[in-house]
Amino acid sequence: MKFVKFVLTLTVVLAIGTTALQAQSVGYSLEQLNLNSGANQVVPYKFDYEILQGHPYHHPAWLKGSFRTSSNMVFTEVPMKYDSYSGFLAIQLDQDSVFMKPAVVTEFQYAIDGRPYLFKNGFFDYDLGVKPEAYFLVLSDGAFTLLKDVKKVYTKADFDPVFNTGSRFDRLLETPRYLVKKPDGRFAAILPNRRNVLAQFGEHRGKVQEFVRSNRLDYGKDADLARIFDFASTMVN
Numbered sequence: 728m729k730f731v732k733f734v735l736t737l738t739v740v741l742a743i744g745t746t747a748l749q750a751q752s753v754g755y756s757l758e759q760l761n762l763n764s765g766a767n768q769v770v771p772y773k774f775d776y777e778i779l780q781g782h783p784y785h786h787p788a789w790l791k792g793s794f795r796t797s798s799n800m801v802f803t804e805v806p807m808k809y810d811s812y813s814g815f816l817a818i819q820l821d822q823d824s825v826f827m828k829p830a831v832v833t834e835f836q837y838a839i840d841g842r843p844y845l846f847k848n849g850f851f852d853y854d855l856g857v858k859p860e861a862y863f864l865v866l867s868d869g870a871f872t873l874l875k876d877v878k879k880v881y882t883k884a885d886f887d888p889v890f891n892t893g894s895r896f897d898r899l900l901e902t903p904r905y906l907v908k909k910p911d912g913r914f915a916a917i918l919p920n921r922r923n924v925l926a927q928f929g930e931h932r933g934k935v936q937e938f939v940r941s942n943r944l945d946y947g948k949d950a951d952l953a954r955i956f957d958f959a960s961t962m963v964n
Contacts, residue, residue, distance in 0.1 A: 740871040750828055756940035759783060764869045772788050772804075772857055777796060778896070779896065779897045779898065779899065780896040780899070781879070781896070781898050781899035781900060782809045782899065782900040783810045783812035783813065783879060783899055784809060784811065784817075785808070785809045785811040785844075785864075785901075786808060786809070786839065786844075787808065787838055788808065788836075789806040789807070789808055789819055790806070790807060790808060790838075790839065790934045791805065791806055791807070791833065791835040791837065792807050792835060792836050792837030792838070792844075793805060793836055793837075794807070794816065794818070794827070794832050794834065794836075795832070795833055795834045795835070796831055796832060796833065797830060797831055797832075797854050798831050805818050805819075806818065806819035807819070807835060807848060808835060808899050809835070809862070810826065810876050811818045811877050811901065812860060812878070812879040812880075812881070812899055813826070814829065814860070814862060814878065815828075816827065816829075816846075816862075817834050821842045823869065827841065829861075829862065830860065831942050832936065833847065833848060833849055834848070835848040837930060838849040842950075844864060845864070845865045845868075846862040846863065846864055846865065847862065847863060847865055848860055848861055848862045848863070848908045850863060850874065850906075850908070851893065851916075852906075852914040853913075855906065855914055855916055856877060857906065857914060861876070861878075862874055863875060863877075863906070864876075864877050866949055866952055866956065867952070867955075867956035867957050867960065869905050869908060869956065869959075869960025869961075870910045870959075871906065871908070871909060871910065871928070871959045871960045872907065872908040872956075872959040873906075873907055873952060873953065873956040873961070874900075874905070874906040874907075874908065875903060875904070875906075875949065876903065876904040876905075876906065877901055877903060878901070878902060879900060879901050879902070880899070880900055880902050881897065881898075882894070882899075882900055884896050884898075886898050895908035905917050905918070905919055905952075907927050907956075909927065910963050915927065918945055919947050919952060920946050921946050923939050924946050924952070924955065927959075928959050931959055931962045931963075935955060935958060935961060935962075936963060938955070938958050939955060942954070
């Protein structure tokens with residue numbers, strides 16, 4: 728997907744009145760969220776190049792889902808999409824898009840063709856550059872928690888006409904990274920392959936390997952990785 732003179736403006740919500748939040752089973756309204764327009768901040772993204780390839784969202788379509796606030800209120804049936812370039816969740820209010828502050832929304836989820844997508848923040852690891860405000864796609868949530876960083880980065884055109892290599896366009900590219908939170912709370916970055924995955928499970932490695940073989944799972948597929956880590960978590964007391 729290409730955008731000419733791409734300009735994306737984010738409206739970032741900086742304050743939400745928690746007194747107006749009400750737990751509910753379906754729907755929400757602007758009044759319930761109690762968004763104060765005087766407390767909003769506009770943060771522009773401006774790309775001066777003629778053409779930009781890609782888009783800033785993890786999934787570009789509006790999808791209905793739910794989100795949880797830092798005060799533990801849950802809002803459901805909310806049209807949303809995740810801007811994985813900026814790290815903000817966008818929700819749709821009438822015809823407007825409001826970008827929620829990560830300090831306010833601690834998790835959100837939606838589904839595509841029955842497959843759930845759950846994002847959470849609040850993780851921290853200094854050495855791996857994991858910041859509390861950053862959202863991660865949760866592939867498995869257990870004693871062994873598997874997270875996927877789906878953040879996109881802006882890359883300038885680097886076409887070399889002499890060797891006919893590189894890209895002619897500026898791009899927004901996803902740079903996936905997999906992290907494991909182990910039972911003792913430590914984080915580790917892994918590559919989605921047999922050696923790296925099995926190395927996380929210590930004394931349980933043999934049983935996990937047999938589970939992978941008997942179920943013909945692929946270490947390179949997110950859905951199979953989720954099953955592998957779900958299984959590994961069942962062996963931890």
